[in-house]
Amino acid sequence: MNRFTRRGFTLAELLTVIAVIALLVAVLMPALESVFAYQRYINCAHNLSELGVAYGTMFANRRLNGETGIGALDSGWPKEFEPYVASSQTVFWCPATEGVGNCKQASLDAYYDEVYISGAYQGAMSLSESASPWVWRLSQTQFNVFLSSPGHGQGYNYVGYIPDSNPNLYYYLLEDNAWKGGGDKDFYDIIFKIETDGVNSTITCVVGITGYVHNFYVVKGGVKDIIWADCRKFNGQSVQVKGVGISSYGVNTVADQVLPGSGGKILIMDYDFITAAGSPYDETGGRAQQLAKNWLPDPNNPSNGPRFARHYRKANVLFTDGSVKLMSIADIDPRVLTNCAQFWNPK
16 A cells, blocks of 8 residues: 655745745736836826816806806916816826825815804904914824813813824814903813815814804815804714815916817926926916926936926826827927927917
8 A cells, every 4th residue: 555645845945936936026016016107197197187177167167157268277276176076186186196296185174263252253263273272182092081081171181182093083172262262171162073084074063062153164275164153053963074185286377378179288287386387478476486496307316307207207288178198298398499389378
C-alpha cells in the first residue's frame, strides 16, 4: 500500500511565491494608476459639461426675465451657477485637485444669531467661539461631557473647541441674552447641532427654550439666508442647508460677453484659481499678476507645466458652445497673443 507524506512549503518556495506576487503588483500598479487617472479625467470633463449646461440655462432664464447676457463673472460665479446645477456641489470640484494649489472647498460656517424682544431688534452675534465669549463650540465628545456635568454649562469647564474623531459633527451653544453681555451662563438656552460634508450641512435645533426671539441665519455668498425665524418654534427639528463651495475650476472673467453657443471661446477650465485670468481684455485688478504667476511651470516639477495641468499634463477646458476638450497648456497659453485672440478675448 502506498503511503503519501504531506509536507509544508519550504522557505525557498514561500519566498519564490512572494517574489512572484510582488512582481505582479509592480507590473499592474502603473496600469491601475493609468485607469484611475483616466477616470478622474472623465469625471472632470463630465463636471465641466454639466457647468456648460448650467451656463446655457442661466443665460436663457435671464433672457426670459428681460435681462441681457449672464452678468459679470468673478470670484462669486459658483453662486450664480448653483441654482442651475442639476447634481451637487461636487460638480464644481475636479477629482484630481484635492490638496493642490489654492483651491479648497469652503465649509459652511458663517452662522449668525439675531435677537428680538417684543418685535424690537436687539443685536446679532456670530456663532464663532473666537468672535463671542457667549458662544461655545463643542465636539460630540465635549457635548456628551457637557450634558453630564452639574447644572450643564454652570458646571462645565469650557476650554475651547477640541475636535474628536468626527470633525464634521459639532454643536453651537448660546447664552440666550448674550447680546447684552449677561445671563446665568448655563449655555443651555439655544443649542444647534451641525453635521456637514464640508459644503452642505444638516442643522438641528437641539434646544430652543430661550425667553427671547432668536433668528438663526447663515451668510452664503454674501447673502443673508434665514434658516429659522424664532428658534423656539423649531425645537428638535432639522433642516438641510446647501452651501456654496469654492470651485477648483477657473472661469474666464470676460466670457460673460460671449453668447452661449458661440464656439472657440474658453468659458471655464480646470485651473488653480476660481477666476482664470487669461485675457488682457480684462483689466480687473490683480489679473496681470495672476496671469504671470499661474501659467508658469510648476516650481516643484518644471517638466509638468503649470500646477493645473493635471490630466496627462493637459487641462480640461469648457468652451462657450458647451464642448469640453483636453487642451495642451501651450495651445491655450494667454501669454501668446494669438492664443489670447482665439480662445480668451470675447471679440
